[in-house]
Amino acid sequence: MVNVFTRKLELFGPLPDTDKHLLEEVVKNGRVIEAETSIIRQGDSPRDVHLVMTGMAYRSKTLQDGRRQIFAYLLPGDFCDLNVFILSAMDHDIETLSRSSVVKIPRPQILEMMDRPALARALWWATLVDEATLREWLVNLGQRDAEHRLAHLFCEIHARLSALDLTSDGAFELPITQVQLAETMGLSRAHMNHALQQLRARNLLDLKGGLLAIRDIGTLRTMSGFNPAYLHLRGGKRDATR
Amino acid sequence: MVNVFTRKLELFGPLPDTDKHLLEEVVKNGRVIEAETSIIRQGDSPRDVHLVMTGMAYRSKTLQDGRRQIFAYLLPGDFCDLNVFILSAMDHDIETLSRSSVVKIPRPQILEMMDRPALARALWWATLVDEATLREWLVNLGQRDAEHRLAHLFCEIHARLSALDLTSDGAFELPITQVQLAETMGLSRAHMNHALQQLRARNLLDLKGGLLAIRDIGTLRTMSGFNPAYLHLRGGKRDATR
């Protein structure tokens, strides 16, 4: 099967074979990074572009008093810092959630990708979907209470992983602590625990030992108002979000 | 004085004169749109790119039950829908806050801009700053209480307008209702009113009749942890954010 980076970019639209060959090259130099390890820190100006191939990572900012907000999960195929060509310094941190394989793409290779129209468009697409996802998260934090907020998050991760064929029967690895979930949702640890138990008690899902089992995706989507349109998936893969 | 669009793009870095001449052309066909009027609706696939030249607008999403979340303010020089080349449909609405002048840039003209390296970089920069701003808003909603949240928002708008020389003595037009502010902050109207009065009582600012007077920007920044780094302003204009 084709690598996950290619698969992700093809969620936007099919790529020519020559482009796909290039992507196979790009993806070769993976490096394993342990769980809970920083990939990029605020203030860094990375030389290369980083790309998550396996495992998961997250973007966050830490305030003076130590409180932290997580505002994105990086799943396989996601870029860490495609913006490195434009912005002089990272304005946030990226850390692994689980042991991950991360590829470093040298600048010349990115430029080569940008020179290919289909790839260039796919890169733009990935950036714009990241932005659309942030908007949806803002709606989530601004308008929904703890339980619905959580449900929406899980629907999103489920949809994104499903689109890449990375779920099996609605279940997938989610190697996250409740503290990290709380930092994602802008909630206290205690309240996060309570909300999770509610969802568990209603038999909608089960999160245990880093494994999330979705029991009733339909109800989760309805209750949280999840509409995958913001992920801007196209073509035949659209079904995978069901 | 040079037009506000050029000024905004030069916040990233200086542009060649030829590019500036092009921008002067681009900006000519302004059209006035009344306050509280939709510029773009969710589902639209605009043919041209829209650009706010005067006045203010906002991005929002409305949920089934009518609740709404605002997740960006468009100030003079800001793009509405630069993504129109990539994403097939808008996933949110854009409406004017006040009577505004909006320019429609035809696709060929955008393509011409993209062909000029300095302009292409500036357009990327504008997109990435929008994304960084969204991240900061997420921190704001996730981690700060009503008063600090509001303070942070006002610091941001003040910094963005100051960078364009659009404030006078810390005051500027902010033609917004408390309901809209509440929808921005994920708070109820009543609570928004209370928070606003707190800030007013402490003599930090005064918002009345669509005019915001910042009384003590230092305290506002300190209390809300505002750090303009995420706006990624460069060069000589950096001072303007003070």
Add this chain to the structure above:
DNA sequence: CGATAAATTGAACTCTATCAATAGGTGTGG
């Protein structure tokens, strides 16, 4: 000047935070 929208106020209620204590689980050293 009247009509309408916006801002303000107050009371009761709900959600979420805080804090502290308890329970589980896992890995390590003895």
Add this chain to the structure above:
DNA sequence: CCACACCTATTGATAGAGTTCAATTTATCG
């Protein structure tokens, strides 16, 4: 294999922040 140490999850009580709803006052605008 047990015991300790440490991290994560869980629980409960209390306090606080924020919501809801309804009523009232204050703009604003034709």
